[in-house]
Amino acid sequence: MQRARINGTELAYEIRGAGDPLVMIHGAQGDQTMFTGLASAYASHFRVLTFDQRGSGLSEKPDMDYSIAMLADDTAALMEHAGFSAAHVIGVSMGGMIAQEFALRHPHKVRSLVLGCTTAGGPRAIRMGGEALAAAYSTAAISAEERGRALAEAAFTKGYIERHPELIPAMIEARRQRPIDPVALEHRMQAVLKHDTYDRLPRISCRTLVITGRDDLLISWENSRMLAQRIPGAELIILEPAGHCFWLEQPAEASAAILHFLQAD
Numbered sequence: 001m002q003r004a005r006i007n008g009t010e011l012a013y014e015i016r017g018a019g020d021p022l023v024m025i026h027g028a029q030g031d032q033t034m035f036t037g038l039a040s041a042y043a044s045h046f047r048v049l050t051f052d053q054r055g056s057g058l059s060e061k062p063d064m065d066y067s068i069a070m071l072a073d074d075t076a077a078l079m080e081h082a083g084f085s086a087a088h089v090i091g092v093s094m095g096g097m098i099a100q101e102f103a104l105r106h107p108h109k110v111r112s113l114v115l116g117c118t119t120a121g122g123p124r125a126i127r128m129g130g131e132a133l134a135a136a137y138s139t140a141a142i143s144a145e146e147r148g149r150a151l152a153e154a155a156f157t158k159g160y161i162e163r164h165p166e167l168i169p170a171m172i173e174a175r176r177q178r179p180i181d182p183v184a185l186e187h188r189m190q191a192v193l194k195h196d197t198y199d200r201l202p203r204i205s206c207r208t209l210v211i212t213g214r215d216d217l218l219i220s221w222e223n224s225r226m227l228a229q230r231i232p233g234a235e236l237i238i239l240e241p242a243g244h245c246f247w248l249e250q251p252a253e254a255s256a257a258i259l260h261f262l263q264a265d
Helices: 032-042 068-082 094-105 131-136 144-155 158-163 167-177 182-194 198-203 221-230 251-263
Strands: 002-006 009-017 020-025 046-051 087-092 110-116 207-213 235-239
Touching: 002 068, 009 032, 009 068, 020 032, 020 068, 020 094, 032 046, 032 251, 046 068, 068 094, 068 182, 087 094, 094 110, 094 182, 094 198, 110 251, 131 144, 144 167, 158 167, 198 221, 207 221, 207 251, 221 235, 235 251
Parallel strands: 020 046, 020 087, 087 110, 110 207, 207 235
Antiparallel strands: 002 009, 009 046
């Protein structure tokens, strides 16, 4: 793991593999470990940059207002630090929001764009609600057991959890190893609530793949359809059965679809 001070905040990051640059942007209460499988698989084809965003994982967690634009600019600055002039960009969930903003603010740095289980935000977005969403994204100081279980039950289909009884204990242990800072998570969630790219999406000019799970309880798959309709020439893939973490529920299909898209550049 390497560290660098980026826009005043120390970020933890890792680079692996060789080939064309590929940047992976994680979700709201995740960190770069959520890409362990994909990053390792793609390292034989690409030079892969993963990192913990400000407020996440092993990076610093400044108590200040965050914005999606700020996190997009952090990504651009970290790429420059790593010597990536332009890269393929994959963003999932909140990371997909950051990836959209990144493509709009730094178009010359994007070779192609993959938007996973995400939304354009704003008043036109299809909003989800209910206890699952509230529990999964709680900004209260709750235990690793509560947080790990809540996120697992919201991010995966019931069938997947039943077939993988090790999942919930693993997510609880992940929260013990990398605890969520509730103050930083609150700043991050406020940034999510203010995210809105709907009117600007037609300005995204790079090749774009939009991919999600049909059974996503956190961000409705219909938001992916909206993204694909708004971004010129975008391709849409809906995987099923698959919840929010589609790349874990359908690893072979998701990895192959994304790799095929990236290599078609």
